[in-house]
Amino acid sequence: MTDPTPRPSRRVRSGPRFLDAADAIALVRPGDTVAIGGSGGGLVEPDLLLRTLGDAYRENGAPAGLTLVHTTGIGDREGGGMDHLAQPGLAKRIIAGNWGMAPRMSEMVIENQFEAYNFPQGVMAQLFREIAGGRPGLVTHVGLGTFCDPRLEGGRLNDVTTEELVEVVELGGKEWLFYPAIDIDVCLIRGTTADERGNISLEQEGARLEMLSIAQATRNSGGLVIAQVKQVAEGGSLDPRSVVVPGICVDVVVVHKDQRQLVTHDFNPAFSGAVKAALSHLEPFPLDQRKVVARRALAEIRDGDVVNLGVGIADGVAAVAAEEGWSDHFTLTIEQGLVGGVPARGVIFGVATNPVAVLDQPYQFDFYDGGGLDITFLGFAQIDTAGNVNVSKFNKRVVGTGGFVNISQNASTVVFCGTFNAGGLRAVPGAGTLAIESEGRHRKFVDQVEQVTFSAEQARLRGQRVLYVTERAVFELGAAGLVLVETAPGVDVDRDVLEQLPGPIEVAADLREMDAALFTDVALGAAWRDRMIAGSEAAR
Secondary structure, three states: OOOOOOOOOOOOOOOOEEOOHHHHHOOOOOOOEEEEOOEHHHEOOOHHHHHHHHHHHHHHOOOOOEEEEEOOOOOOOOOOHHHHHOOOOOEEEEEEOOOOOOHHHHHHHHOOOOEEEEOOHHHHHHHHHHHHOOOOEEEEOOOOOOOOOOOOOOOEOOOOOOOOOOEEEEEOOEEEEEEEOOOOOEEEEEOOEEEOOOOEEOOOOOOOOOHHHHHHHHHHOOOEEEEEEOEEEOOOOOOHHHEEEOHHHOOEEEEOOOOOOOOOOOOOHHHHOOOOOOHHHOOOOOOOHHHHHHHHHHOOOOOOOEEEEOOOHHHHHHHHHHHOOOHHHOEEEEOOOEEOOEEOOHHHEOEEEOOOEEOOHHHHHHHHHOOOOOEEEEOOOEEEOOOOEEOOEEOOEEOOOOOHHHHHHHOOEEEEEOOOEEOOOEEEEEOOEEEEEEOOOEEOEEOOOOOOOEOHHHHHHHOOEEEEEOOOEEEEEOOOOEEEEEEOOOOOHHHHHHHHOOOOOEEEEEEEEOOHHHHOOOOOHHHHHHHHHHHHHHHO
C-alpha cells in the first residue's frame, strides 16, 4: 500500500502554526489518508477535530473520499468520535482496529458505503511504528487462523472490499502474516499541553496510546501532524520528561479549552496518576449473573500473575478483586498501555484508577505478543462447539476485534467470560444456588461462529489452556472441542446446559459443581481465595 515514489512533503519548516479547528481541518485534502489517534469514551480523542471535520463535510461536501486509519474504537456509542464522520462519501476506505464505539459507522460497513477492514489493535499500533521507521510493514504471527488471515477473510468486512491487504509469508520455516505500511497524509492526535515550540505533554490524559508513533509515521511520510490540546505553555517550559510528542513532529496545534479527559469526566486525577484514590470508594458490584461470572473467573488467577482484562463482562473481574482486597496479589494490565491499578468499566474502558505505569500502546502489545501475559479474561459474542470464539462480526453488527486477537493468541491461559445467553436472560443467584427464571432470546453457543476471532485449532497447537465461564456452566477446550467441567448448583445439567447447546459435546467424567460461595451476597474471603488458588494451580 506504500507508494515507493517519494512524495513532496506538506510540512511547514518554520515551526508549528496555532490555528483554530476549522482552519486546521481545511488543510485536509480530498482523497487524503488520515490517521486518527484516540480510544473509546473520549480517551485521548481529538474530539474537536473530528467534530469539525464532520461539520466541514456536511456543510461543503469536502474533503471527500478519505482513507481513515485508527487503532482502537473511537467514540461513545452515542454519535461521538468516528460517528461524526459517518456520512456517505466522506470516506472511501477505513482501516480500523475496532468499530464498536461508533455504531453508525458500523452500520455503514454493513450497508457497503465504503471499503472496510479490521486488523488487530496491536497490529495497528505497531504498524505506525513500522511506518515511522521506513520499513515495509509489520511481520507478525498475530492473526494466523483468524478472520484476518487472507485464507479466511483477510480482515475484509463487506462485499465492496476486495483488495487483499494481508499476505501470508514464510520466514525461517514458519508462517507469518505481513501487514503492509500505509502512506499517511495527515494525522489528528491529542495531548494536554503544547508549548510554543509544539512540544506536547499528556499529563491529564488517562493513557498515551500511540500518539508518538502516529506523529512520527506521519512526519516521515511527508504528511501534516495536527495536534489538539487543552492549553499552551511558554516555549521550553515543559519538563522534558513529560514531553510525549516533540515539536519536531508537530505542524499544527489547535487549542480546545473545554477538552474533557473522558466523555464521563472533566478530569479524574486518579486516572492520570496525579493522585492515588482509595479503592474503598469504587462503586460496588451488585450480585447478579454478571458478578457470578466475574467471581468464577477470578478463581483462575494465581498470586503474582500478570493479567489482562478485556472490555465487557470480563472487566468485572477487577471490581470483584478490589472488593475482596485481592488486587495487590496480581498485576492487571489493559491494552491501551496501562499497568497496574483497577481498570474502569463500561464506555471508558481503557483507563484505570491508580495505574503504576503508563506505556505507549505499541510496547504494551510487544509484551503481549511475546507471551508476557499469564492469564487473560475476555468476553465473547459467539462460541461454537469446536471452541472457536467470535467477538468481531455477528448478527449484522460489526464490532471489530480490538486487542482481542493479540491477547487471546498469546496469553498462557485464556478465560472467556460471558452469560450463557443474551437478550432477556434472567439467572438469579442467591443462597448458594442459581435460579434460571427466563432464557435469553439470543443464543451465544452456536453450531459455527460467523467469524473466527479466536481459533481453537491454533490454541491447541500453541498449548494454551482455555476456559469458557458462564453463570451456569464452565467449559474447557479439549482435543475435539468444548468439554463441560462444571455446572452451577440449582441448575439441571440436561435441561439448562446440554439441551441449550447446538450439538453434543463431551462431558467430563468428574463433572463438578461450581462453588456455592459464588452465588451468595457476602464477601468470599481469604479462605475461598486460598482454596481457589490451590484448585487453579492443580489445573495448570
